[in-house]
Amino acid sequence: MLFKQIKLVLLLVMAYVATTDATAATVDEFKKNFFNGRITPEAVEKFIAEHPSGTIQKLVIGSTGGDAFAGLRLGNWVRQNGLDVEVYVICQSACANYVFPAGKKKIIGERALVLWHGSIEQKYARELQSKHHTLLVKHYQTAAAVSTDERKYLDDNQVAVESALRLREQQGRFFDAIQVNEYITRLGQEPVDFGIDSWTTTVIVMEKFGIRNVEAPANYGSRDYLRRISLSSFHCGGKCVTFELDESGQARRIE
Numbered sequence: 001m002l003f004k005q006i007k008l009v010l011l012l013v014m015a016y017v018a019t020t021d022a023t024a025a026t027v028d029e030f031k032k033n034f035f036n037g038r039i040t041p042e043a044v045e046k047f048i049a050e051h052p053s054g055t056i057q058k059l060v061i062g063s064t065g066g067d068a069f070a071g072l073r074l075g076n077w078v079r080q081n082g083l084d085v086e087v088y089v090i091c092q093s094a095c096a097n098y099v100f101p102a103g104k105k106k107i108i109g110e111r112a113l114v115l116w117h118g119s120i121e122q123k124y125a126r127e128l129q130s131k132h133h134t135l136l137v138k139h140y141q142t143a144a145a146v147s148t149d150e151r152k153y154l155d156d157n158q159v160a161v162e163s164a165l166r167l168r169e170q171q172g173r174f175f176d177a178i179q180v181n182e183y184i185t186r187l188g189q190e191p192v193d194f195g196i197d198s199w200t201t202t203v204i205v206m207e208k209f210g211i212r213n214v215e216a217p218a219n220y221g222s223r224d225y226l227r228r229i230s231l232s233s234f235h236c237g238g239k240c241v242t243f244e245l246d247e248s249g250q251a252r253r254i255e
Helices: 002-019 027-033 041-050 068-080 094-102 123-141 148-178 182-186 203-208 223-227
Strands: 034-036 058-063 084-092 106-108 113-115 199-201 241-245 251-253
Touching (some): 027 058, 113 199, 203 241
Parallel strands (some): 034 058, 084 113, 199 241
């Protein structure tokens, strides 16, 4: 059974390679350079340890995301080593935020998807930090003025806010370093909240936000492209949305 599973994976990889252009990963690159699965601190450190600087030129990744700090660690490693990044099947959440845009060349494989669905700069995270800060100031100015519920809120959210502040600082430095506008990670939420789980964009929208040197299927990000990917609805929580540039050069949702 295990042999059959391995053989099936290899056949899928070979089929994928055969349907993409000359820049797509070879079978050997898949074997050597493939980061597959959730982005966790342990998985990232293991991958980096197994791939010393200079031993690979491309990271091939298929991931639905994971830990943001681990995603930043992997993205910074990709950037520092000047690696290309090739998406196989899916690059979502922390993968889309930090690994994909860090690539020297970004390659979206045939029938693959890059999906964003928010970051530490999104509204709920900002509101959490703002409320916590306001209550903290109130507490230090007049401790007796803080209600029992407010004190509980401060205690319950202290660790989350400290983590959010660290992540916000690290994310800001990362996007400054790669010259990408982080707003692409909130495009489906602000200024209009479309009530969607995930979204992608056309290549030209990526370029608008600073994600350049992208190679993708000719119609990537179109409605037709999304319709012919059987797993698109699954990865998007039931509905995939995409964005293109309108006549004024602004990103707009494709109806």
